[in-house]
Amino acid sequence: MNAEVITVGTEILMGQILNTNSQYIANKLAELGISHYYDTTVGDNWDRLCTAIENALDRSDIVILTGGLGPTSDDITKEAAAHVMKRDLVLDRPSLEKIKNHFSSRGKVMPENNIKQAMLPDGCIILKNEVGTAPGCIIESDNGTAILLPGPPREMNPMFEHGVLPYLGRISDSILYTRVIRIFGMGESAVASMIKDVIDKQTNPTIAPYVKPGEVTLRVTAKCNNIDEGKALAEPVIKEICSIIGEAVYSTDDEGLNEVCSRMLADKQLTLAVAESCTGGMLSSALVSVPGSSRWFVEGAVTYSNDSKLRRLGVKPDSVAQFGAVSRIVAAQMAEGARLSSGADIGISTTGIAGPCGGIDNKPVGLVYVGIADLDGTYVKELRLNGSREHIRNLATLNALDLLRRRLSDSQV
Numbered sequence: 001m002n003a004e005v006i007t008v009g010t011e012i013l014m015g016q017i018l019n020t021n022s023q024y025i026a027n028k029l030a031e032l033g034i035s036h037y038y039d040t041t042v043g044d045n046w047d048r049l050c051t052a053i054e055n056a057l058d059r060s061d062i063v064i065l066t067g068g069l070g071p072t073s074d075d076i077t078k079e080a081a082a083h084v085m086k087r088d089l090v091l092d093r094p095s096l097e098k099i100k101n102h103f104s105s106r107g108k109v110m111p112e113n114n115i116k117q118a119m120l121p122d123g124c125i126i127l128k129n130e131v132g133t134a135p136g137c138i139i140e141s142d143n144g145t146a147i148l149l150p151g152p153p154r155e156m157n158p159m160f161e162h163g164v165l166p167y168l169g170r171i172s173d174s175i176l177y178t179r180v181i182r183i184f185g186m187g188e189s190a191v192a193s194m195i196k197d198v199i200d201k202q203t204n205p206t207i208a209p210y211v212k213p214g215e216v217t218l219r220v221t222a223k224c225n226n227i228d229e230g231k232a233l234a235e236p237v238i239k240e241i242c243s244i245i246g247e248a249v250y251s252t253d254d255e256g257l258n259e260v261c262s263r264m265l266a267d268k269q270l271t272l273a274v275a276e277s278c279t280g281g282m283l284s285s286a287l288v289s290v291p292g293s294s295r296w297f298v299e300g301a302v303t304y305s306n307d308s309k310l311r312r313l314g315v316k317p318d319s320v321a322q323f324g325a326v327s328r329i330v331a332a333q334m335a336e337g338a339r340l341s342s343g344a345d346i347g348i349s350t351t352g353i354a355g356p357c358g359g360i361d362n363k364p365v366g367l368v369y370v371g372i373a374d375l376d377g378t379y380v381k382e383l384r385l386n387g388s389r390e391h392i393r394n395l396a397t398l399n400a401l402d403l404l405r406r407r408l409s410d411s412q413v
Contacts, residue, residue: 001172002035004060006052008067008077009151010043020153021066028160032168033176033223034062044074053084057144062168067151069134071113078121078137081146085139087121095126095135102133127163131155138167174223177205177230179238180254181218183245184402191216194244198237205234207241213391214398217254250405257401262290264408272404273342274300275313275334277325278352278368282397298344303334313337326351328369328380335371336378346407347373350400352383354392368396370403379407 005025011017022039029036038060042052049068056063068077082089096118103110117134120126127136132155139146147164149156183191188211192199195218199207205222218241222233242249250260265272274284274297284300287293301312306325309315314337319329331351339347352368359365366385371378383399385392 001061002037003029003062003064004038004056005036005040006056006063006065007039007041007151008044008049008065009041010045010074012041012067013043021149021151021156024153024157025064025066025160028165029168030176030221031178032165032172033174034168034172044068044076046076046080049076049080050084053081053146057084057146060144062145062147064147064149064164066149066156069117069136069148069150071111071116071133075116078119078148081139081148082121085121085141085143085146087123087139089119090122091115092118092120092126092135095120098128098135099133125167127159129155130158130162136163138164174225175227175230177222177224177227177234179220179234179252181220181238181241181245181249182215182251182254182256183218183248184215184250184257184398186216186245186248188216191218191245195241198240198244202237205237207237214395247406247409250402257398257405258286259290261287261401261404261408262293262296264405265296266292268408269296270345270408271296271298271343272346272348273298273338273344275338275347275349276300276302277304277309277334277350278354279350279393279397279400280304282393283348283350283400286397286401298342299338301338309334313341324363326353326363326367326369328382331369331371331380332373332378333371335373335380339373345374346404347371348400348404350396352385352392352396354389354396356389366392368392368399370396370400372403372407374407379403 005022007019007022012019026036040052042049065077068075099114099118100110114133120137121139125138129135129150132150134150136149136159149159188209205220208219210217220234220237222230224230224233238252250257276283281302288297303309303312306320310317313334315330315333319333323329331349334349334351335347338349349371353359353363353365355365368383368385369380371380381403385395
């Protein structure tokens with residue numbers, strides 16, 4: 001079984017709206033084991049849209065369309081699909097009542113043009129919209145199946161989750177079991193070289209690498225009949241990869257570094273305080289974005305100026321005068337100060353030059369120090385990072401999280 005996605009909207013072709021629907025649907029299709037070979041974006045044009053639907057039905061079992069289900073004259077997806085699949089549009093009174101109630105519950109009267117949204121292809125399966133006014137639908141025919149969904153992600157996502165997924169699950173002949181290995185601090189070529197033998201012999205499961213800032217993600221996917229079979233196929237490959245890569249692997253369950261650190265802090269019943277300069281709160285934000293962080297996060301301080309480092313963290317004036325705020329010794333004193341002043345078990349710090357200006361020959365843009373202090377002592381890691389200001393700050397944050405992870409796992413930092 002294979003599926004194709006058509007995103008409808010001139011605003012997407014013009015770059016005015018980011019198309020996140022295709023990514024969402026592609027992930028869901030992969031989870032179900034449904035092959036996905038084509039993804040098309042077409043504007044609000046009758047001839048081109050009809051042609052796109054005809055071509056998709058000729059080569060795919062399922063065609064999923066998003067967008068163009070609104071009440072205006074340029075919302076033509078439903079009309080075009082019905083035309084291609086030779087279905088009349090008929091008024092669905094329950095859908096009309098639901099649309100009317102949507103407006104009346106907000107103290108408004110439904111505009112006449114919204115009746116258009118309740119006109120649905122004869123014989124279709126109606127997909128309820130629990131958020132907006134546009135119902136979706138599934139049109140089945142001997143030539144294939146078309147699934148019509150609203151464009152706004154806040155409407156499309158729940159409709160797909162509650163209406164489309166159960167439908168596709170019933171008609172799919174297999175599923176995909178997927179696990180994600182996340183590796184920090186190694187480039188894609190280095191990872192690929194280390195696991196070359198594993199990749200060369202892959203059949204089922206398959207291994208697909210993806211690159212993100214500072215890390216490599218390996219998606220291990222097994223085509224199977226059920227989850228237990230998928231686990232049996234994927235687990236030996238995951239264990240082999242982890243044994244080769246070693247401590248750079250920080251998750252085999254698609255967790256972020258912040259989530260891994262959160263879990264480890266909670267499991268070890270340790271508390272943490274953060275002192276930031278160049279990251280300006282990004283590290284604290286990443287940590288407290290994880291639910292349950294109040295169990296272990298004590299406090300975070302953005303000590304951007306030299307005075308705040310001295311006053312808030314107890315950094316020694318002589319250290320700043322002699323070595324500068326961006327230095328190994330100041331990073332150490334910041335981490336120690338965060339820990340001691342807060343009473344936390346662990347203190348972690350960042351100080352650096354994010355750019356684009358401020359660098360000098362011996363302290364270039366991208367120089368960052370990350371410090372960590374606990375009962376076992378203090379350690380500082382020097383980083384030499386490249387890229388834009390935001391990229392450097394983001395990488396500094398990720399490196400700080402990785403340093404914390406390694407410290408918590410009693411690894412060599």
